[in-house]
Amino acid sequence: xxxxSILFFLxxxxxxxxLLNSPVTSGEGPSTAIPPAQVSPRCETVQPYAGISxxxxxxxxxxxxxxxxxxxxxxxxxxxxxxGDGPVRSRYxxxxxxxxxxxxxxxxxxxxxxxxxxxxxxGLSVLTWTYRDPEKEQEVWTxxxxxxxxxxxxxxxxxxxxxxxxxxxxxxxxxxxxxxTYRMVGEKTFAGHRSTYHEKTIYKDTxxxxxxxxxxxxxxxxxxxxxxxxxxxxxxIFDEFFGPEGKRWKTFVKEYEVLPDGCIPQVFIEAEDHLxxxxxxxxxxxxxxxxxxxxxxxxxxxxxLMRSKW
Numbered sequence: 001x002x003x004x005s006i007l008f009f010l011x012x013x014x015x016x017x018x019l020l021n022s023p024v025t026s027g028e029g030p031s032t033a034i035p036p037a038q039v040s041p042r043c044e045t046v047q048p049y050a051g052i053s054x055x056x057x058x059x060x061x062x063x064x065x066x067x068x069x070x071x072x073x074x075x076x077x078x079x080x081x082x083x084g085d086g087p088v089r090s091r092y093x094x095x096x097x098x099x100x101x102x103x104x105x106x107x108x109x110x111x112x113x114x115x116x117x118x119x120x121x122x123g124l125s126v127l128t129w130t131y132r133d134p135e136k137e138q139e140v141w142t143x144x145x146x147x148x149x150x151x152x153x154x155x156x157x158x159x160x161x162x163x164x165x166x167x168x169x170x171x172x173x174x175x176x177x178x179x180x181t182y183r184m185v186g187e188k189t190f191a192g193h194r195s196t197y198h199e200k201t202i203y204k205d206t207x208x209x210x211x212x213x214x215x216x217x218x219x220x221x222x223x224x225x226x227x228x229x230x231x232x233x234x235x236x237i238f239d240e241f242f243g244p245e246g247k248r249w250k251t252f253v254k255e256y257e258v259l260p261d262g263c264i265p266q267v268f269i270e271a272e273d274h275l276x277x278x279x280x281x282x283x284x285x286x287x288x289x290x291x292x293x294x295x296x297x298x299x300x301x302x303x304x305l306m307r308s309k310w
Contacts, residue, residue, distance in 0.1 A: 043069040043262035043291060048234045054182040054211045060234035061227070062177045064256075064264055066097070066109060066130075067291065073097040075289035076116070077282065081165050082197070084277035091163055092116040098295045101132055108132045110300035111173065121163075127305045134178040143305045150302060159221040166250065166271040166280040168221070179217075180225075185210040190228050190238060193253040195270050197281045202255050202268075203238075207231040219244070233258055235266075249275050263291045 046060055046069050067073045074096045081089045094114045100107040108130045115124040123145035130138045141150050158170040192204030213225040223246055228238035239252040255268040269282040 041261065041292065043259075043264070045069075045262050046233050046264060048209065048229075048231060052209075054184040054209075057184075057209055057211060057229055057234060058180075058182050058213070058227075059177055061229055061236050064233065064235040066099075067263075068099050068101070068109065070263060070291040071099055072293060072295040073289075073291055074293060074295065075284055077284040077288070079165065079280055079282040082279040082281065089164065090118070091121070091165075092118075096295060096299070098297055098300060100297060104132070106131060106133070107297075110297065112300050112304065125305045125307075127300060127302065128173060129300075130176070134176075138174060138176075140174070141302060141305060150306065166273050166278055171252075171271075180213040180215050183212045183214075185212050185226070187231070188228075193238060193270075195253065195268075197270055197279070198268075202253055203230070206237065208237065209234075230256070233264055235264060249273065265289060265291075 046063055048057060048060060063069055074094070076092070076094050078090055078092045081091075093116055096112045097109055099109045101109065110130070111126075111128040113126040115121045123143070125143040126140065127142075128138055128140045137155075141152060143150055158174050159168055161167070162169055162172050186209075188208055188210050190203055190206045190208045192201040192206070194201050208231055209229045211227045211229065213227050215222065215224075221244070222241045223244050224242050226240040226242075227236055229235065230237050233256070235254065235256050236252075237254055237256075239254075240248055241250040243249045250271065250273050252269060252271045254266055256264050256266050258264050265284070267284065269280075271280045273279070
């Protein structure tokens with residue numbers, strides 16, 4: 001497995017963290033369990049500090065996004081695509097992630113995503129390896145059941161919509177800290193976002209750090225983002241995208257739950273395209289998610305990727 005390849009991935013939208021003390025297996029194939037003594041029952045504390053720089057704040061943001069405060073993650077989730085008019089479409093998946101940056105000199109983390117439905121997409125799987133070396137690009141492979149083959153995608157596909165949603169492949173899985181430059185805008189109070197999906201206001205009057213993020217790529221699909229980070233734990237709660245011409249065209253709102261054990265699952269994401277009036281919402285159920293359950297690195301392989309009976 002070598003060199004650069006990019007693929008669509010699944011969102012990091014989580015619900016309440018639960019811990020599994022029993023061995024974790026995944027149907028057919030080898031067990032994903034490791035001895036319980038190697039599993040920590042807690043997640044690491046993630047918290048900004050006084051005088052923190054924009055660069056370091058964004059590092060915390062990516063720690064929260066990719067659950068690097070934990071040893072591993074697994075969960076089942078779904079998202080709904082809501083057009084301005086027309087039927088709502090749904091997608092379902094199972095996702096696994098193992099964090100390796102404390103025990104490996106090479107790997108940061110590995111992800112495996114398995115599509116559970118609808119039927120015409122069931123069995124599609126995606127494997128991503130992300131390296132600690134910022135100069136080494138991610139490697140991403142996908143199993144396409146209808147073709148019975150593993151395929152790599154090109155970097156240009158990062159800008160494509162993820163399965164017809166309002167997220168791009170980059171939004172979901174491939175954007176990294178090294179991909180942008182950062183400037184501190186200031187400390188502000190977020191007024192709140194009124195979700196039209198579940199009709200409640202999210203993070204009303206919340207203190208935030210506000211950062212301007214610009215892509216290093218030339219002629220990319222957005223010119224900048226205005227990122228609102230929660231002052232308590234550094235998670236991104238609001239994201240504003242501006243097109244190449246400088247006009248705001250897409251926003252995300254993300255909701256989290258900070259748990260006593262240190263885990264910070266995302267519980268809800270709502271993305272809106274303000275030009276098309278199209279929305280995508282993502283959610284997880286409490287009983288379908290776990291941190292620090294004892295996944296093994298060997299599970300994150302092409303052999304697992306090509307299994308289609310999930």
